[in-house]
Amino acid sequence: DVKVTQSSRYLVKRTGEKVFLECVQDMDHENMFWYRQDPGLGLRLIYFSYDVKMKEKGDIPEGYSVSREKKERFSLILESASTNQTSMYLCASSMDTTEAFFGQGTRLTVV
Amino acid sequence: GESVGLHLPTLSVQEGDNSIINCAYSNSASDYFIWYKQESGKGPQFIIDIRSNMDKRQGQRVTVLLNKTVKHLSLQIAATQPGDSAVYFCAESSNTGKLIFGQGTTLQVKP
Numbered sequence: 384d385v386k387v388t389q390s391s392r393y394l395v396k397r398t399g400e401k402v403f404l405e406c407v408q409d410m411d412h413e414n415m416f417w418y419r420q421d422p423g424l425g426l427r428l429i430y431f432s433y434d435v436k437m438k439e440k441g442d443i444p445e446g447y448s449v450s451r452e453k454k455e456r457f458s459l460i461l462e463s464a465s466t467n468q469t470s471m472y473l474c475a476s477s478m479d480t481t482e483a484f485f486g487q488g489t490r491l492t493v494v
Numbered sequence: 495g496e497s498v499g500l501h502l503p504t505l506s507v508q509e510g511d512n513s514i515i516n517c518a519y520s521n522s523a524s525d526y527f528i529w530y531k532q533e534s535g536k537g538p539q540f541i542i543d544i545r546s547n548m549d550k551r552q553g554q555r556v557t558v559l560l561n562k563t564v565k566h567l568s569l570q571i572a573a574t575q576p577g578d579s580a581v582y583f584c585a586e587s588s589n590t591g592k593l594i595f596g597q598g599t600t601l602q603v604k605p
Binding site: 425428479 | 588
């Protein structure tokens with residue numbers, strides 16, 4: 384079974400902190416994704432990576448950056464956390480144009 | 495730009511009835527479509543997919559219909575059960591592998 388693991392289920396951070404959200408997949412997938420999920424807005428794509436060191440902006444990349452140094456790991460970085468980044472963050476991975484598998488999510492609260 | 499939308503934020507059905515959840519997409523270049531189910535506290539889980547060279551695909555109690563002429567996708571759930579209560583998302587993908595989601599429909603099953 385594919386496993387996508389996000390490092391934390393819940394995080395509380397202070398405004399202005401640099402925040403790292405980590406995601407690891409164990410199926411050698413090329414594609415990895417970071418989404419945020421907010422009530423009434425569905426899943427919005429922040430960044431997409433289609434290979435090691437390759438990335439593409441999604442719909443809402445402002446305030447975020449990503450790192451993909453190894454194929455299995457995709458990190459989301461909040462350079463300076465703000466309260467409007469309080470959200471549920473979901474990581475996913477996929478092979479080519481096939482279904483994506485999701486992690487359990489990280490609920491981030493910025494205070 | 496790309497967008498994937500669902501027609502109704504909430505759908506309420508009686509247990510045992512059939513459910514139909516609709517989705518409209520805007521990117522004519524999308525060639526792969528997926529339906530996901532998300533239960534409370536969990537990441538989205540794959541239900542069924544369809545490629546653009548098909549107009550119908552059936553799974554266990556679920557059917558996906560694709561109408562490329564009007565860019566419409568639907569998910570039909572037969573004999574809806576309480577365990578089907580969840581948020582349902584449609585998603586579209588083009589040949590880049592980038593996956594874009596709609597806003598979601600909450601399915602409520604009344605006993």
